[in-house]
Amino acid sequence: MTAYTATVTVRLKRGVLDPEAETTKRALERLGFELQGLRSADHFEVDVDADSAADAEERADEMAQRLLANPTIHDYDVVVEEAE
Amino acid sequence: MTAYTATVTVRLKRGVLDPEAETTKRALERLGFELQGLRSADHFEVDVDADSAADAEERADEMAQRLLANPTIHDYDVVVEEAE
Numbered sequence: 001m002t003a004y005t006a007t008v009t010v011r012l013k014r015g016v017l018d019p020e021a022e023t024t025k026r027a028l029e030r031l032g033f034e035l036q037g038l039r040s041a042d043h044f045e046v047d048v049d050a051d052s053a054a055d056a057e058e059r060a061d062e063m064a065q066r067l068l069a070n071p072t073i074h075d076y077d078v079v080v081e082e083a084e
Numbered sequence: 085m086t087a088y089t090a091t092v093t094v095r096l097k098r099g100v101l102d103p104e105a106e107t108t109k110r111a112l113e114r115l116g117f118e119l120q121g122l123r124s125a126d127h128f129e130v131d132v133d134a135d136s137a138a139d140a141e142e143r144a145d146e147m148a149q150r151l152l153a154n155p156t157i158h159d160y161d162v163v164v165e166e167a168e
Contacts, residue, residue: 003120009127024128028147035147036087036131043093044108047121063112063119 001049003083006060010069010076011041044068047083056080085133087167090144094153094160095125128152137164 012018018040025038046063050056057080069076096102102124109122130147134140141164153160 021128024151028130028151031150033143033147034132036133038131039129041127041129043125043127044105045123045125046112046119048119059117063117066115067108067111 001051004048004050004053004056004080005083006046006048006056007079007081008044008046008060008064008068008076009041009079010044010064010074011039013073013075016073042068053080053082085135088132088134088137088140088164089167090130090132090140091163091165092128092130092144092148092152092160093125093163094128094148094158095123097157097159100157126152131167137166140164 021038021040024040025035028035028038046060048056048059050059057078060078060080064076064078065071105122105124108124109119112119112122130144132140132143134143141162144162144164148160148162149155
């Protein structure tokens with residue numbers, strides 16, 4: 001078994017309203033920053049022991065499908081790295 | 085001017101309690117997943133027009149310092165890519 005860290009990034013699908021991001025964008029503009037857009041996402045770093053990176057990725061993918069992401073409104077991606 | 089996307093990831097510093105991550109970890113375990121740890125972070129994708137990637141990074145860094153991160157409890161990193 002090897003220790004891996006799977007990074008799961010959960011984003012709102014295109015077209016889903018994101019009032020939190022809109023508020024953050026406006027607050028930055030009020031501070032004088034110029035920006036064209038801002039999207040927020042949730043980011044989970046999951047430490048798993050697995051036989052291979054592919055196995056770790058499969059398990060993180062299942063975690064995303066079952067709990068971390070809501071398929072109606074979210075897209076997600078999974079990146080696996082060996083833990084330091 | 086070129087369009088860049090700066091990704092700012094804001095993490096809690098080591099030692100700062102993260103009850104949300106703890107709850108998520110326990111929920112995954114209740115679903116039958118085995119995991120050694122889970123950290124959550126905020127992830128912002130900021131679209132900026134800038135003269136260079138270095139300029140875009142500097143501005144995103146300032147946004148993180150002034151609004152997106154709280155230096156008392158957060159670490160952050162910034163990654164800049166040319167927008168598609």
